Amino acid sequence: MLLLAVLAAGPGHGYAVGAELRRKSEGHLAVVEGSLYPALHRLETAGLVESSTQKVDGRSRRVYQLTADGKTALKEELDQWSQFKMCVDRVVNEIP
Amino acid sequence: MEPVQDVRGQGCERDSMTDDDKIRGYVRDVRSELQLPRSEKRRVAEELANHLDDSADRHMRSGHTRKEAVDVAIAELGDPSDVASEFNDETSRGSHVKGIPKWLPLALPTFQLLLGGILLAWSLIGDLAGSTRGNRTIQGQYLLLVIAAAILSYGVFSSVRHAEKDSSWRWVAWFCSVLAILPGLLPFIG
Structure with missing residues (x-):
């Protein structure tokens, strides 16, 4: 969900996706770097992201972006997350 | 998304051969253990090398030497x-086969479906026109061919879709495809 959420802001190559996740979470969330690329490939295999080779900063990069299925999947994941968060909040808020 | 600033060669001396060799060595080690198609291996190697370069640049910005940053x-x-x-x-979970090769198992059953449909239609039209082309037995075999090919086409189609998440379904797809040879022989039996 987090990778999809980062890519929802715009296309990016693997390192930029990881860096953006770290920046947005102020360093609290960081994908284990060795797992980042397998995860992106998994999302691509599932049709949730697509990639193309582009020149970025003079280097040939694999740039990922969300597909229509990816946007739908992200919306579903966000709905599930909201429900889960709401349930936890209800329990925690009842602590005296 | 913020572009990653390239600071290679800035700020401190860069022992490029040693550092680049380290990166190349690491990528070579990963690549040697990958069980992926050659094009995918090349792609992974390129991504990892770029990642290490970017990551080393970031560490150099926080004060490391190039050597430390690469490490x-x-x-x-x-x-x-x-x-x-x-x-x-x-x-092992999902198949990487894409494009035309992905749908190749569908070729034979789909061809048989089309062929069976054309033959059946031709035979029925022959019946209506009062020609002797129409023959109930042959029409029955054509119909059987169409039904079998339709079932197998659907089987292959479903298997190919499942293979996107579990590559073992590719075998099922090819099995259904090979099975399509059998109904194709029906018109020639008996």
Whole structure:
């Protein structure tokens, strides 16, 4: 969900996706770097992201972006997350 | 998304051969353990090399020398065997076959479906026109061919879709495709 959420802001190559996740979470969330690329490939295999080779900063990069299925999947994941968060909040808020 | 600033060669001396060799060595180690098609291996190697360069640049911006930065970047990415095994696990789950090769198992049953449909239609039209082309037995065989080919086409189509998440379904797709040879022989039996 987090990778999809980062890519929802715009296309990016693997390192930029990881860096953006770290920046947005102020360093609290960081994908284990060795797992980042397998995860992106998994999302691509599932049709949730697509990639193309582009020149970025003079280097040939694999740039990922969300597909229509990816946007739908992200919306579903966000709905599930909201429900889960709401349930936890209800329990925690009842602590005296 | 913020572009990653390229600071290679800035600020401190860069022992390029040694550092680049380290990156190349790491990428070579990962690549040697990958069980992926050659094009995918090349792609992974390129991504990892770029990642290590970017990561080393970031560490240099926080004050490390190039040598230290490369060492930290490699350490952060993790053991080459672990990285390769994550890619290999992912491959065993979903098939990487794309484009025309992905749908190749569908070729034979679809061809038979079309052929059976054309033959059946031709035979029925022959019946209506009062010609002798129409023959109930042959029409029955054509109909059987169409039904069998339709079922197998659907089987192959479903298997190919399932193979996107579990590559073992590719075998089922090819099995259904090979089965399509049998109804094709029906008109010639008896």
